[in-house]
Amino acid sequence: MLLNCHTYYSFKYGTLSPEVLLQTAVEQGHDRIAVTDINNTSAALQLLRLAPKYNIHVVVGVDFRRGSEQQFIALAVNNSGFQEINTFLSSYLHSGDPIPAEMALANEDDVVVVYPLRNAPRRKLKSNEYIGIAPHQMFRTTWKQGQWEESRYVALITVTFRHKRDFNAHRLLRSIDRNTLLSKLPQKEVGEMSERFRTPVELVDAYAERPAWLIRSSNILERCNVYFGFGEDQESQNQSTYTGSEEEDFALLTRLCKEGLAYRYPNGGESVEERLRKELGIIREKGFVSYFLINWDIVCHARSKGYFYVGRGSGANSVVAYLLRITDVDPMELDLYFERFINLYRVNPPDFDIDFSWKDREDMTNYIFRRFPNTSLLATYNTFQFRAVVRELGKVFGLPKHEIDGLASGRFQSKTSDPVVQAVLKYSQYIQDFPSHLSIHAGGILITDKPVQAYSATFMPPKGFPTTQFDMVVAEDIGIYKFDILSQRGLSKIQDSIAIIRKNQPDKGEVDVHDIQRFKDDEGVKDLLRNGRAVGCFYVESPAMRMLLKKLKVDNYLALVAASSIIRPGVAKSGMMREYILRYRYPERRKEANPILLSIMPETFGVMVYQEDVIRVAHHYAGLSLAEADVLRRGMSGKYRSREEFQKVKEQFFVNCKSKGYPDSESSEVWRQIESFAGYAFAKGHSASYAVESYQSLFLKAHYPLEYMVAVINNFGGFYRTEFYVHEARMAGATICPPCVNLGDYHTTIRGKDIYLGFMHLHSFDDKTGLAILQERDANGEFESFDDFINRVSIGIEQVSILIRINAFRFTGKSKRALLWEAHFKLEKKPKNELVPSLFKTERRPFEIPSLHQSGLEDLFDQIELLGFPLESPFYLLKEEVDSPVLANDFARYNGENIRIYGYLITVKDTRTAQGKRMHFGTFLDRDGCVFDTVHFPPSVTQWPFRGRGVYIVEGKVVEEFGFYSLEVSKLVKADMIPDPRFAEEEYEEWEKRLDNDQKAVS
Missing domain, CATH: 3.20.20.140 (Metal-dependent hydrolases)
Incomplete structure (x- = not known):
């Protein structure tokens, strides 16, 4: 009713x-x-x-x-x-x-x-x-x-x-x-x-x-009765055929795989052909043939356009995917677990996450929508989070901003008597986790047999593609399985690097980034891995990954594949990452492993590292059926953890373990490790795909470091700010030059070993003006003088002042102050809409300008304002001279001792202890430009918090673990910087001499 x-x-x-x-x-x-x-x-x-x-x-x-x-x-x-x-x-x-x-x-x-x-x-x-x-x-x-x-x-x-x-x-x-x-x-x-x-x-x-x-x-x-099959009654709703006929689909898939054998396995092999026959049989029986062919179609189009891509996900465990060139991961070489890829009890097809350059993904999405008739994007639900709700309700009740800020940050008395505050907190908890609005899944695309409206209404986000009103969990419930078309900057770096190398070092020949075996054997790559010098390289550049690489002393592909997975939060927090390191570094430690788990996972010394390890353990250790193990696999994603089927499998796990005679403590520990994988762990094929891309990046950095760092800078880096990638290029031997109207470009460019930062890095600089400069220069040649520039480019005083202050007219030989005087005399506040071409050059009246002193320190402050960072060492800007000789390379000598070191802050990672208290991991540069890492435990965080970017005086104890040195911080004080000389009346001779002497020493 x-x-x-x-x-x-x-x-x-x-x-x-x-x-x-x-x-x-x-x-x-x-x-x-x-x-x-x-x-x-x-x-x-x-x-x-x-x-x-x-x-x-x-x-x-x-x-x-x-x-x-x-x-x-x-x-x-x-x-x-x-x-x-x-x-x-x-x-x-x-x-x-x-x-x-x-x-x-x-x-x-x-x-x-x-x-x-x-x-x-x-x-x-x-x-x-x-x-x-x-x-x-x-x-x-x-x-x-x-x-x-x-x-x-x-x-x-x-x-x-x-x-x-x-x-x-x-x-x-x-x-x-x-x-x-x-x-x-x-x-x-x-x-x-x-x-x-x-x-x-x-x-x-x-x-x-x-x-x-x-x-x-x-x-x-x-x-009224609307019916969809769920659970055992579920039927696939994906596009059922690729060619229009199931028989023709399978014939096409078989033919493509046989053609791929000659390319992927030129030496053949009975084991490969046997695996292929097995996979094809199950793919056909499960009705996944069209799913594979659609993915093949997508990557074929990408290759025809010259787009780089990486295929990963559980589908990367498949020989079929390898032969179709959906992925570059060889499952035979890595002995990838077949049942993780597919088995007769698996309801949904294996995942394929296909990564494209962020520049290419939109075109690929357009192609998919043109190519397949019933296509839509997948939605996700944005939910109300507690702090956000507190802010919203604070505004609804009319609280002043400072009170709202205090409530949102947790600064309030839990038993406050203010009824409005009580209401805000009470209803914030009540509304928390309610869905707020629909958004778009990061990369999910649905290709269905029927129009998508058979399952959901669709909305039209700014991307311009119809998008469902349900998320991936609901889609899978009714048998719609997404195609993940993702973007990442790592691929753009590789693609751009090849183009930059081709232009800057044409005599070196073409770099084949698909020659992975060559990269695996390369000593330069091994050196970068062992020493964790992977800044700018996909997935292996973060401080945590760099630390792990140094602890493991990784120098081979399989070790990198494992490292890519054990760094994930679930494995790390469960203690399995540390145990893996111990067993990797010290073989005698492996004797302590559970003998059953060691026999199941000999390659990882009895430690669960990959998602498929969970399936193996559930099946071989606990005796769960593959159907039950598949429920467990889905449960690891976190999507099904509250559902009855997952709880039943959990109960069955302990029942089976008890019947096998395992001690309760042992079974509980194994289950604890399994649970830690939820929502975090990688399939081995997924990690292997990441490792392949990491090797490509590492090879380019090892042999073409300057060109590679330019590509990283132009793609706005990755884990770190642009400043750190510029520093990395300088450490590799580059001369870093500010933007230049004659030699620079909109993007950062390289000429030999000179790297010219692009106009795109200038704060408040108009993109249209930058492009107009480049168009004029390309059409009529380089600018001969400042007058020649303002005669040919329509520009106002505000924009030209930015270029002058960043020293983009240094080819004129005039000081920045002199040019600023000229600009104010000769230009109007707003640019003219259109420059009228003249047959004759108009000579502008020269101005007699007195000699104006220009400080090198002023240049650094201009750079900080316009670029966000100085192009010289930030240590030049310290008010007091450094009074500690300790550098990052000295840590081994001071192991276990308390030291004092000056460090320029790169990044801080906030986290919490098991008790919920805040702690930090910091990364700094020393005066020589070398990196060191710090650990800030809760007492240090409370007493000595970070206070923004800058140079810090750091005191603490040097500690070592598995050959990796870091500093446990006991005191952290931000060092005073000199006042900005552009606005101060103080004399700067002492600091200018220090800057001049340091620059002479460097040269």
């Missing part, structure tokens, strides 16, 4: 999760309800999946509203009706047009439409249209005066709340949505307090005058 129920997927309106809605409905005595979220179908498939668990019949539909005003409710009679509702809603979500007052339908038998009394059409109703009367309207006479037949009236019961707290939360959500104070929220924006659950008995009383209306509502619900 409940025709209009809302979940919290009626964003910033509803307050009930799907589970709470169903549970409450059952408790109230209802056996069928209609869930109609406002302009949204996000909850529809979840509710259909959950309904049997609660023994309740769910009807799905949409509450169509224009703003807050309800226009009508549409209920799907069947799957065709659900698709028609989704298509109708999608058309308005795409166009942005307001929802109309009536719903036009292709087939009236598939959809029931219920109009609220105040918006009912003044005409004869069609057979599928009704007028809904709410309980509170039964006492009005309006409906009695209507022009419609008695048979057109139904009881319209709306459910949005359970109780007063839900209603209060609803009002707060409406205030957040309307960005207004609670006291100023218009009443029309708020639902009626009567939109609450009522028992069937209460509804009979409410409609005592018209019991037929209740019966009619109940009959409508009984007539």
Whole structure:
């Protein structure tokens, strides 16, 4: 009888999760309800999946509203009706047009439409249209005066709340949505307090005058039945064939694999062919043939366009994927676990994450939408997080900003007597984790057999591609498996490096970045790995990874593959990372491993490192079936951890272990390790794909460090700020030059060993002006003088001042101050819209300007302001001279001792101890430009916090673990810098002499 129920997927309106809605409905005595979220179908498939668990019949539909005003409710009679509702809603979500007052339908038998009394059409109703009367309207006479037949009236019961707290939360959500104070929220924006659950008995009383209306509502619900298969009844909804025929699909896949054998395995081998036959058989039996062919189609297009890509995911464990060139990971070489890739019990196809350059991904997405007819992007739900809700509710209640900041940062008394603060905190906890709005999945694309509206309405984000209203979990529930088309800057660095090398060192020949075997044997690459000198290199440049590489002394491919996985949080926090290091470095330690686990995972010394290790352990150690192990695999992603099937497998794990006679303590420890993988661990093939890309980056850095760092800078780096990559290039022998209007470019460029920073790095510099300079220079040659420049380029005083201050006119031989004087005399504040070409050069009147002193220190401050960092050592700007000789390379000599060292802060990682206290890991540069790492435990964090970028005086104890040295900080003080000489009246002779002497020493 409940025709209009809302979940919290009626964003910033509803307050009930799907589970709470169903549970409450059952408790109230209802056996069928209609869930109609406002302009949204996000909850529809979840509710259909959950309904049997609660023994309740769910009807799905949409509450169509224009703003807050309800226009009508549409209920799907069947799957065709659900698709028609989704298509109708999608058309308005795409166009942005307001929802109309009536719903036009292709087939009236598939959809029931219920109009609220105040918006009912003044005409004869069609057979599928009704007028809904709410309980509170039964006492009005309006409906009695209507022009419609008695048979057109139904009881319209709306459910949005359970109780007063839900209603209060609803009002707060409406205030957040309307960005207004609670006291100023218009009443029309708020639902009626009567939109609450009522028992069937209460509804009979409410409609005592018209019991037929209740019966009619109940009959409508009984007539509506939308079906999707879930669990054991699930069927694949992905595009079922690639060629239009399953037989032709399999013939094509087989032919492509045989062609790939000659390319990938020129020497052949019975083991490869046997593995291929096995894989093809299971792929065909499971109905995954078209899935592989679609991925093959995508990468074929990428290669035809010359795009770099990396295929990874569990599909990288597949010989078929390797032969189709979806991935470059050889599963035979790495002995990748077949059952992690695929087995007869696996419901969903193996994952393929295909990474493209960030510059190429949009074109690839466009191609997929053009190539396949039923394509959409996958959504994700943005949820309210506690601190964000505190800020929003603080504004809703009208609290001043400083109080809101204090509440959001946790600075408040937990038992405060302020009722407003209490309300903010109480309802922030209540609203926390509610979905706030739809967003786009990082890379998920759906290619379905039917139009996507058969499953969901779609909205149109700024990207311009239709996007579902459900997330990946719901998609997999009904058998839609995403294609991950991702972007990363690592590939752009490699691609750009090749082009830069080709231009800067044309005599070196072409670099084949796909010659991975050569890179694995390269001594330069091994040296970078062993010493953790991988700044700028994909996935291995972070301080944590650099530390791990040094501890393991990694110098081979398999060790790097393992390192790529054990660095993940789950493995690291469980203690398995440390245990792996111990067993890797000290072979005698391996004797302590559980003999069963050691026999299952000899390559990783009995330590679970990869996702497939969990499957192996579950199957071979605990005796779970492959079907149960597959549930465990899915549970590791965190998507299914609360679901019954995962809990059943967990229980079965311990039952089996007990029957095998394992001690409870041992079984519990193994399960603890398994649980630590949830949401974090990599499949081995995934790690191997990352390792391949890391080797490509490392080879380029080892042999072409300057060109590679230019590519890194132009792609805005990775883990670190641009400044650190510029420093890395300087340490590799480059001369770093500021932007130049004659020799520079929009991007950073290299000429020999001179690196010219690009205009794109200048703060407040207009991109259009930079491009205009380059177009003019390309068309008519380099600029001869400052006058020649301002004659040929339309530029205002503000923009030209930026170029002068960064020394972009140094080819003129004039000082920056002299040029600034000239610019102010000769230019207007705003540039002329158009420069009129002249047959003759106009000679500008020269100005007699007195000699103006220019300080090198002023240059550094200009660079900091315009680039964000100085192009000389920041230690030149210290107010006091360095009084400690200790450098990073001295740590081994001072092991176990307390030292004092000066360090320029690169980056800080915040984390928390097991007790929840804050601690930091810091990375610094010493005076010689070498890196050192620091650990800041909670007492140090509290007493000696970081105070922004700059040089710090760091005191602490040098500690060593597995050959890696770091500093446990006991005191941290930010060193004073000299005042800015551009605005101060003090004399700077002493500091200028220090700068001059240091520069002479360097040269």
